[in-house]
Structures are given as C-alpha cells and as structure tokens.
Amino acid sequence: MSKRWYSEHRRDPWRRKAKSSGYRSRSAYKLLQCQEKFNLIREGDTVLDVGCHPGGWSQVSTELTGETGRVLGIDLRPCEPIQGVELVVGDITEPGTQKQIFEMLEGKPIHSIVSDISPRLTGQYEMDQAISVDLVCMVMDFAIPLLNNGGSFVTKVFQGRGIEAIVKAAKIRFSKVQRFSPVASRNSSSEVYLVCKNKLPPNKIDSNETTIRESVEKDLADQGFITSSADEEVEVSGPIGFSVHRAK
C-alpha cells in the first residue's frame, strides 16, 4: 500500500469512529446516515443485508430491529458471527443461494432490504460501474418480490450509465425513490445510494413490466451503450456484467 493510502486511512474519521464504537466497517455510518434521514428500519423488522461482509450494516440492522426483529446477512465471503444475525455465505445472483434465503424466510415477508453490494474491482471504472449496475438489477429482481407492501430498499450503486433506468424501474415499484450520498461516503467516492420507500401493492405495479435487469439492459441498448454483437464486447472476468460498449 502507498504512503498516501496509509495517511488517508489514518486520518479517516469514520474509520476511527467505527473502530471505537465496535463496528466492523466504516460503512456502518453510511447505513446509520441513511436511517437517520429516511427511517428505513424499525424495531421488530425482518431485514435482508446483501453483501454484508465484514458485517457493519448487519450490526447496525440488528441494533435497530432489536430482540423482536430478524436480520439475515448474505455475502460471498464468510463473516465472523454477529449476535442476532443469521449469516449465509453465497452468491446472491445464484439460484441455489436465492433458494436458501427463500427457505429461511418460511413464507414470511422482509420489511427492509439493505444492500451495500460492490463487485470485485477491476480498476477500469467503466467496467466496474457496468458490473455494479448489473449486480444491483439482479439483487432487485430477486429481493423486491420478497419485500412486504410498504417495505423499503436501499442499495449502493456506482455512479454512471444505467442509474436513470434503475430509478425509473424503482419508481414503478415504490412510491418514493431518491438518490442519497451519506456524509460518510468520501468526497471522492463514485458511489451513490438509491433509497426506495413504501413498496407498492401488486395491483399498483404495472404487470406488463419486464424484470428490472431486462428494462435497464434495453434502455442501455436503446442509447447504444451496450451491444449484443460479440465482436464489440469487452471481456468481463467473472460470471456477470452487462457487455460494455466502450465510448469512443
């Protein structure tokens, strides 16, 4: 690591605060700041924390839901146990992991989905951003149907192409959709949080609507940002990611 990284790391007040408060990540403050502004999680709620490692958001969620609530955390990487949190190791985009979560819920709805999901970075922003958008779409397509009417959803997404289409798709499903940058997101940060409140009942949602992933993909294709033609695709390592049509 560079000297600059070490000095920024040492100076970061949120990291210091997290350490002294016992939170496993500085990200815990991002969820606390979303909660302060939007009141997403209530006592007694069932919360699904997507991309939970090392566990900061799950710690905050279990504090907020209290003893009567339930928190399920899912990540590719195993977390150290967190009291009051049921942890699943797996890929949220995989049907096997989705089935496991579905079965754990035993038909009961989720009240709040919190997702700080972030792809493994390639270092090429255009690519990382496309993968982030794709991941978020897949999380939404899987998890929103498990959310009760009136429930809330918050997710991190990297700023850039595709966000408008995600917001549009979210507005079909929630009565309030807003972008939010918590103070704990560093100034230089490329991330933004999409906060969706009050999931609409099925009869208020346009049933002709395709999946969120399909509608975002269509929107990007209509704008010429992605292509299905193999010779114009950029290779993406790993199983996912919209095919990026590089801006010339």
Ligand SMILES: C[S@@+](CC[C@H](N)C(=O)[O-])C[C@H]1O[C@@H](n2cnc3c(N)ncnc32)[C@H](O)[C@@H]1O
């Ligand atoms: C920024 S970290 C989350 C930090 C966490 N909110 C906290 O406060 O401790 C993002 C996480 O997303 C996870 N992730 C990325 N892709 C995933 C996938 N397909 N399924 C499950 N987790 C995933 C990564 O493993 C990583 O741990």
